[in-house]
Amino acid sequence: MIKVAIIEDNASYRQTLSIIMQLDESLQLIHKLPNCNDMLLRFTEEQPDVVIMDIDLPGISGIQGVWQLKQEWPEIKVLMLTMFEEEEKIFGALKAGANGYLLKKDSPQKIIESIHAVYKGESAMNGMIASKVLDYFYTQQKKTAATLDKTTLTEREKEVLQLIVKGYSYKEIAAQCFITVQTLNSHIKNIYQKLNVHSRAELAAKFREE
Numbered sequence: 001m002i003k004v005a006i007i008e009d010n011a012s013y014r015q016t017l018s019i020i021m022q023l024d025e026s027l028q029l030i031h032k033l034p035n036c037n038d039m040l041l042r043f044t045e046e047q048p049d050v051v052i053m054d055i056d057l058p059g060i061s062g063i064q065g066v067w068q069l070k071q072e073w074p075e076i077k078v079l080m081l082t083m084f085e086e087e088e089k090i091f092g093a094l095k096a097g098a099n100g101y102l103l104k105k106d107s108p109q110k111i112i113e114s115i116h117a118v119y120k121g122e123s124a125m126n127g128m129i130a131s132k133v134l135d136y137f138y139t140q141q142k143k144t145a146a147t148l149d150k151t152t153l154t155e156r157e158k159e160v161l162q163l164i165v166k167g168y169s170y171k172e173i174a175a176q177c178f179i180t181v182q183t184l185n186s187h188i189k190n191i192y193q194k195l196n197v198h199s200r201a202e203l204a205a206k207f208r209e210e
Contacts, residue, residue: 002026002027002028002115002116003047005029005030005050005051006032007034007051007057007065009034010054018032020112023112035057036060039065049119050078051077053065053079053098054082055082064096078097078118079099079100079115080100081106100114102114102126157194160177161203163177164188165203170185
């Protein structure tokens with residue numbers, strides 16, 4: 001049995017979701033809340049497995065609600081169910097920790113399937129939302145490639161950069177490039193300056209291979 005909580009300020013749609021929950025005997029609706037204000041208290045009393053949450057809520061927004069919920073119970077899955085299709089809302093929710101993102105125009109069957117998906121640890125998204133997410137990451141990947149192409153790194157510095165991104169130690173990199181550690185440090189200093197980064201971790205995050 002999957003315990004489900006609904007956080008939706010529209011009473012009519014909240015009731016619609018309650019009816020949808022009844023279509024699947026493996027779902028048990030344990031909370032119906034109009035906002036996130038009492039969410040933590042109610043969930044302390046009985047913890048849900050999956051929370052269906054709107055974004056535009058009075059008081060604490062749905063995105064803030066996801067963040068609060070994940071801070072307290074990271075294992076609880078959150079499925080956003082909203083009218084918003086803007087990238088700001090989508091990525092705000094996903095960055096806060098949402099496990100899925102649906103639109104209110106999605107079918108009851110899609111909602112039920114998505115509850116099961118996030119409960120199993122999978123991601124669930126409306127098709128158009130998924131397309132926007134993929135477009136975003138594709139654009140970011142192109143920007144990263146363009147940034148690398150526009151740099152004035154020497155061939156040796158590019159070689160060092162690739163080895164850093166792959167996780168090699170400085171000693172291993174020096175050995176592979178047949179240079180001393182002191183020479184390697186000089187190359188790394190130049191790479192940091194040219195790419196405007198300040199640490200190996202930042203460098204790896206910026207140019208890691210997909």
